[in-house]
Amino acid sequence: MKTIYEIQKDKLLETENISKNFWIHLESPTKEELECTASDLKIKQSDLEKALDKAELPHMESEDNYFLVILHTPVKQETSKQKYRVYPVGLFFLKNGIVSISSEETSLSSQIEESMSEKQDYKNSNFYPIYLISKNTSLFLKYLNEIREEILQKEKNLLKASNKELDSMLNLQKSLLYFTTALQGNRTILERLENSHSLSSIDEDFLKDVMIELKQALEMTNIYQEILENTMNTYHSIISNNTNDIMKFLTSITLVISIPTMVSSFLGMNVYLGEFGKNPYSFLLVILISLLVTVILLIILKKKNML
Numbered sequence: 001m002k003t004i005y006e007i008q009k010d011k012l013l014e015t016e017n018i019s020k021n022f023w024i025h026l027e028s029p030t031k032e033e034l035e036c037t038a039s040d041l042k043i044k045q046s047d048l049e050k051a052l053d054k055a056e057l058p059h060m061e062s063e064d065n066y067f068l069v070i071l072h073t074p075v076k077q078e079t080s081k082q083k084y085r086v087y088p089v090g091l092f093f094l095k096n097g098i099v100s101i102s103s104e105e106t107s108l109s110s111q112i113e114e115s116m117s118e119k120q121d122y123k124n125s126n127f128y129p130i131y132l133i134s135k136n137t138s139l140f141l142k143y144l145n146e147i148r149e150e151i152l153q154k155e156k157n158l159l160k161a162s163n164k165e166l167d168s169m170l171n172l173q174k175s176l177l178y179f180t181t182a183l184q185g186n187r188t189i190l191e192r193l194e195n196s197h198s199l200s201s202i203d204e205d206f207l208k209d210v211m212i213e214l215k216q217a218l219e220m221t222n223i224y225q226e227i228l229e230n231t232m233n234t235y236h237s238i239i240s241n242n243t244n245d246i247m248k249f250l251t252s253i254t255l256v257i258s259i260p261t262m263v264s265s266f267l268g269m270n271v272y273l274g275e276f277g278k279n280p281y282s283f284l285l286v287i288l289i290s291l292l293v294t295v296i297l298l299i300i301l302k303k304k305n306m307l
Helices: 029-043 045-050 108-116 127-156 165-195 200-269 282-303
Strands: 002-009 012-015 024-028 058-060 066-077 083-094 097-102
Touching: 002 029, 012 045, 024 029, 024 108, 029 045, 045 066, 045 083, 058 165, 066 127, 083 127, 083 165, 097 108, 108 127, 127 165, 127 200, 165 200, 200 282
Parallel strands: 024 097
Antiparallel strands: 002 012, 002 024, 058 066, 066 083, 083 097
């Protein structure tokens, strides 16, 4: 989908043609839309396609007529098995406007719209990436707090956890790993901007604030990864202990049942038993002997916590 906006002083106006001050947003674009955009704005189509590659890492590139920044942004997909994911988004700075592009529906377009309403300097290729990284980091922190609540809920239900809960924890672990990679990638963009020595003093202060926020998000991600890993290890230990208890119980039951079987088998052999075999109460005596030995064995197993 390709949407063209004219950037006016106090609003965005959707148009069909590229105006003097423009913003073009490409979301899951077709091949024709990519070719048309590349041709109209003299942008390399290969650079546009970079932002559509889900394995693309955050970086910056400078060309003769545009400046490219690729960031990672978090996305929450309620209908997906893995609720939290990370996707690359591309931002092209041209002389009279900007081009944003993403392979999936992300918060990028709403962040740019918000920046326009706040009258942020979208043409400033040094400041604007810092602004968007700040917005993205706030979104990371929001989703990290949601993940934290999910982890706490799963810890409460740990003893009742099922395979479905374990699968959910594995997906959360993947999401946190993606978050770590994305935040580290976005940090490299800030570090490059910081080392460029082209920022104003105000922009430098803003960059430092964003770096602090991003560092906080990274620390939270690492902490939640450790908590989730410990939770999963505890879950595995509980499963292992439960399995051991069941096996111990079944072994004890098997041993108890084998006593009557062994006594009756021994006395049921085709051998001469003397007066015991002639006794009219011999069957009852066999049962009593079996019960007595069984009770003694049960008491011994109970004392040894095997039942």
